Amino acid sequence: MQPSDLRIALFSGNYNYVRDGANQALNRLVDYLLRQGAQVRVYSPTVPDPAFKATGTLVSVPSVAIPGRPEYRVPIALTARVRRDLAEFAPNIVHISSPDIVAHRAVSWARRRNVTAIASIHTRFETYLAYYHLEILEPFVRAIMRRLYRRCDAIVAPAESTAAVLRAQRMNRDISIWTRGVDREQFHPGRRDMEWRRSIGIDDDALVVSFLGRLVMEKGLDQFADAIDTLAERKVKYCVLVIGDGPAREWFEQRLPDANFIGQQIGPDLARSLASCDVLLNPSITEAFGNVTLEAMACGLPVVAADATGATNLVRDGKTGILVDPFDADGFADALEAYARDPQLRARHGKAGLSFARTMDWDAINSAVVRTYQRVIEKRARLARRTRRS
Incomplete structure (x- = not known):
């Protein structure tokens, strides 16, 4: 499989409506993928006046504002409109980047069609609860996340330290590293x-x-x-x-x-x-x-x-x-x-x-994601062939 064979459906809870490190990394990844000839379609909540212009094709997903934090929105449904768009795009890999409701639905969509699914980790969401005095919910939240991530073919984590935590929490057996780069033309x-x-x-x-x-x-x-x-x-x-x-x-x-x-x-x-x-x-x-x-x-x-x-x-x-x-x-x-x-x-x-x-080059780093895509797609294809033979 070549990078140009990839058709990636990327699901994000915040692709560009509020600027943060996670969505800037995703936009850089999409830019890299497009330059390699891959096809990408991004599914995310949208707002009339986003923080920055989205890279690639962005499909709006229904969402609601978070109570007390209205600047952030939660995707709430994989509607018939979005499902039709997804089916017409016919991805060979689904990539989720936040553990929200739509991410669960997207992985279910992929599982029913034998499409490869991976998750990228950007934030330790379960650690947020302590700052809002909701520590009691942490085991419940972690269990929901585990259910989601174990249904994926693989996880990519930004650092070995994060990957070690994910392994200890039994989130998935296949965890590889997609670290982050820095724009050295801007920061020096x-x-x-x-x-x-x-x-x-x-x-x-x-x-x-x-x-x-x-x-x-x-x-x-x-x-x-x-x-x-x-x-x-x-x-x-x-x-x-x-x-x-x-x-x-x-x-x-x-x-x-x-x-x-x-x-x-x-x-x-x-x-x-x-x-x-x-x-x-x-x-x-x-x-x-x-x-x-x-x-x-x-x-x-x-x-x-x-x-x-x-x-x-x-x-x-x-x-x-x-x-x-x-x-x-x-x-x-x-x-x-x-x-x-x-x-x-x-x-x-x-x-x-x-x-x-100076060693953290974005293109070299993003190429690791392409290799993960290729590896897990080929792995699922091998499993499908074995199932047919048996």
């Missing part, structure tokens, strides 16, 4: 702009600690704020730069009244903002892959991160950054203070991280 140390820093009131000798991402509690905003409080108590000269927006922005602004909040940035403005910082603090434990961590490394920044999936595959503790127990605010502050007191350590770890980021 040359984007650093001291004049821009000064223009927003940051002194040259202050350690600029960056938060980059969507402002939601599950990104570890409470741990970030606690670490900064501890750093302030130690009389370290620092400044916090918050890059991003979201429903928890008001809460975060109240917790960090002296921080610089510059909102969501894109393109060169995002790269300039990040490269003009001195260290990224990423306390999140919900990531399957830390896209922002890799972007910071590509800008030459050391990273202080939670010792959890999403970071352990990127940050080499004591080499490219510092890993900290996820609930140890003092430990995060210790790491930040070490970088503030020792600029040479900061530079050394930043340089090592930059060297690693």
